Amino acid sequence: MSIIKLHDKYFKSYISDEQIQEAIKSLVKQVYEDCKDETPIFLGILNGCFMFVADFVRKYNGDCEVSFVKLASYQGTNSTGKIKQLVGVNEDLEGRTVVILEDIIDTGNTLQEIYNIFKDKKLKQLKIATLFFKPDVFKKALHIDYVGISIPDKFIVGYGLDYDGLGRNFADIYQLTSKPTMTNIVLFGPPGAGKGTQATFLKEKYGLVHISTGDVFRYNIKNETELGILARTFMDGGDLVPDDVTIKMLKTEIEKNPDANGFIFDGFPRTESQAKALDQYLLDKGEAISGMVALEVPEDLLVQRILNRGKTSERPDDQDEAKIRNRFNEYKTKTAVLKEYYQNQNKYFGVNGVGDINEITKRLSNVFDKL
Ligand code: IMP
Numbered sequence: 330m331s332i333i334k335l336h337d338k339y340f341k342s343y344i345s346d347e348q349i350q351e352a353i354k355s356l357v358k359q360v361y362e363d364c365k366d367e368t369p370i371f372l373g374i375l376n377g378c379f380m381f382v383a384d385f386v387r388k389y390n391g392d393c394e395v396s397f398v399k400l401a402s403y404q405g406t407n408s409t410g411k412i413k414q415l416v417g418v419n420e421d422l423e424g425r426t427v428v429i430l431e432d433i434i435d436t437g438n439t440l441q442e443i444y445n446i447f448k449d450k451k452l453k454q455l456k457i458a459t460l461f462f463k464p465d466v467f468k469k470a471l472h473i474d475y476v477g478i479s480i481p482d483k484f485i486v487g488y489g490l491d492y493d494g495l496g497r498n499f500a501d502i503y504q505l506t507s508k509p510t511m512t513n514i515v516l517f518g519p520p521g522a523g524k525g526t527q528a529t530f531l532k533e534k535y536g537l538v539h540i541s542t543g544d545v546f547r548y549n550i551k552n553e554t555e556l557g558i559l560a561r562t563f564m565d566g567g568d569l570v571p572d573d574v575t576i577k578m579l580k581t582e583i584e585k586n587p588d589a590n591g592f593i594f595d596g597f598p599r600t601e602s603q604a605k606a607l608d609q610y611l612l613d614k615g616e617a618i619s620g621m622v623a624l625e626v627p628e629d630l631l632v633q634r635i636l637n638r639g640k641t642s643e644r645p646d647d648q649d650e651a652k653i654r655n656r657f658n659e660y661k662t663k664t665a666v667l668k669e670y671y672q673n674q675n676k677y678f679g680v681n682g683v684g685d686i687n688e689i690t691k692r693l694s695n696v697f698d699k700l
């Protein structure tokens with residue numbers, strides 16, 4: 330659940346893949362009831378329908394044929410100008426049952442064209458199935474046989490549908506929303522990458538509030554807040570603090586800063602379920618994670634850095650190479666899922682963390698400026 334940006338517009342999670350599949354199942358059942366005694370031709374209207382048709386026919390267990398067409402405009406010779414034609418009809422459709430599979434019916438203009446085109450094709454019957462339907466906009470007296478999900482008059486993307494070319498690849502449906510007002514960054518980096526140093530600098534530069542999970546934990550435990558005491562009971566028992574306790578602590582921190590321009594999250598989220606909870610929490614406020622910015626530093630270099638630090642610091646875990654490597658392995662296995670999680674939302678930004686501190690700040694700023 331999240332807000333994504335396509336070109337200049339923002340879209341929020343709206344209909345999940347699971348809900349879509351449920352709707353398709355129900356459509357398939359209805360169509361099958363009506364067509365099981367014959368071999369229908371399922372005709373997808375490209376481009377938007379490609380995912381819908383693929384999922385629909387996979388769930389359809391009777392004999393059927395599948396084909397795709399495109400509606401293209403051409404300049405007519407008559408005075409009305411644009412006329413639509415179907416491109417790519419290879420089958421002889423005479424006497425056949427054709428089921429049009431549409432991704433979305435909005436004004437019904439496209440549907441009107443379809444009815445016109447098939448009027449004189451001598452079909453046995455023409456049926457219309459649409460996955461999405463906007464009843465508030467549809468003003469035509471045209472019949473629609475099967476409707477998957479009716480939605481309000483708001484622009485959607487995903488599952489084959491696009492906004493100016495983008496968004497077709499998402500498995501879920503997203504709905505147009507207003508621009509989030511905050512910049513919320515998840516700052517990531519392996520141990521020793523210099524996250525703390527950079528966060529201090531960046532929060533000043535961008536007027537953001539830096540929330541370090543470690544600090545939040547220490548604060549709650551030291552001050553014996555309700556959540557601190559609760560966290561303690563798990564830690565004393567040698568258990569990890571459950572996600573919901575951590576999330577509650579983080580929310581309390583966020584709520585302490587109602588006027589913030591945004592937040593830098595440091596050490597959070599650590600798990601996919603934390604990331605999802607954070608997304609949902611922000612979504613309820615009309616906000617979102619703007620990006621995960623990760624400092625990328627080769628492991629060998631970091632091990633060397635930490636070992637050097639270990640020569641002067643008293644930390645025994647900074648002196649043992651095997652232990653350091655183990656910390657990295659943990660980091661890699663735990664964060665790999667998060668990297669993928671944000672990558673799937675097109676929100677992962679890797680930044681080269683090798684070099685001079687100021688140089689790295691500059692690189693990070695280049696990313697922050699875009700978010
Ligand atoms: P019509 O208004 O019913 O003719 O729909 C025309 C076409 O507009 C559809 O086939 C879609 O390609 C596109 N369309 C309508 N509403 C949406 C939407 O909410 N998201 C993406 N495309 C849409």
Ligand code: MG
Pocket residue numbers: 374375376377378431432433439
């Ligand atoms: Mg369409």
